[in-house]
Amino acid sequence: MRTRYSVFSLARNAFRHHRDWPKAWRSPEPKTSYDVVIVGGGGHGLATAYYLAKEHKLTKVAVLERGWLGGGNTGRNTTIVRSNYLWDESAALYEHAMKLWEGLSQDLNYNVMFSQRGVLNLAHSQHDLREVSRRVNANRLNGIDSEVLDAEGVKHYCPVIDLRGGGRYPVLGASLQRRGGTARHDAVAWGYARAADALGVDIIQECPVEGFRISNGRVQGLQTGKGYIEARKIGLVPSGHASVLAERAGFRLPVTSLPLQALVSEPVKPVLGCVIMSGAVHAYVSQSDKGELVIGAGVDKYVGYGQRGSLPVTEETLGAICELFPIFRRMRMLRNWGGIVDTCPDASPIISKTPVEGLYINCGWGTGGFKATPGSGNVFAHTIATDRPHAINAPFSLERFRSGYLIDEHGAAAVAH
């Protein structure tokens, strides 16, 4: 067991001018065989490996990442965490994650900077308002905290919003989940990597997966940039590239890969104390602890694997934000970036066994995977270890596209897709 982070270790290392901090995780060469190989070293993949080791006592586990840890969508999202989904199946999944978020820093001994600053979903019309009320009621029936605010209440909770004269996008009210908020996305990946490594998981970076060896419908191992690795079970958590890997394993997925963009402004003093989202006009914004406005834009409407988006999408988002917050009109955007999200026809993820025995897949998170990181890893680890789904992810199987039991969450996804 490596050094635990604590106020004492901080003081001890401060005396040594922070020169002797140990490495947070090892960088081993891959062994020739593993019980479980996880493909994808983002938040979901690392969380899966962590819970495989912690809860299912599997220690011959490797995580393969083609780039660097948390260098994919984990490092590119807008860090928002909430669980106010409409349908029971999604509510159970995201609330499971929320409960894990609430104890995550303690569990991992790593500060993931989870901040429950509240998430507002704005309503701009009578229809929106009814939809918001419906969702709040659904949340409460599922035991998830949620409340309806009127326009006054929105102004009180978020004083910088502009409600004078109605504007182009009048705010009639909002739903508020007080337990929602943000977490530091890089810290989530690093915290899971460190904790998984301490439990014996090999984290192998710069190791792309080129193909799979499958015989008699059962997976035997995988060909990687660092040679052939034998594996009894393989969990794919490849984010935007799910269908590329699935094609190599010989099956198809109902996913579409689209670039999703985000932007960050110059840092300013604290001005926005909560997360504001509006599906109807496509704006969502929060302020990072460093002071930057973190703004999420939409997805391009066509399939794309280039990790950038098109300009009209950002223009539309910034237009809406300037209208809701005239105070931000002269802010300069420092940078924008895009990540590839794999979206499903029903805007719900796939956490499932596949037609290939021993091969499991966790993908299709669309535009909102970050908030689910701990819960997704937890139930996926259960699915891999026991070879059957956890009660929470059973509805999110590939089978649902055949049975027609879709979980249509377009309304609760933050981004129209």
Add this chain to the structure above:
Amino acid sequence: MLLIDCPHCGPRAEIEFSYGNEAHIARPLQPEALGDEDWADYLFMKTNRKGVMLERWVHSHGCRRWFNVARDTLTYEILAVYPMGAKPPKLPERSYL
């Protein structure tokens, strides 16, 4: 931003167009004979290629006519524009990992 060469109006910016996803999907001729597996495949399973994809576009803010486009989804190069109902032109195989 894509510059799409509409066969009827000439090159225009992508905001004038709408996307129709994968091209050349044939409707089942005998839907009543189709099993669940095949229905799922027809309705949901997508070609989501990282490489050259054949797709449909409509010039919705122009002539409002549909046409096919062959486009590289990684580099965003438009390799060919061809009419609805036509066979796709011969294109170099491209795929990326």
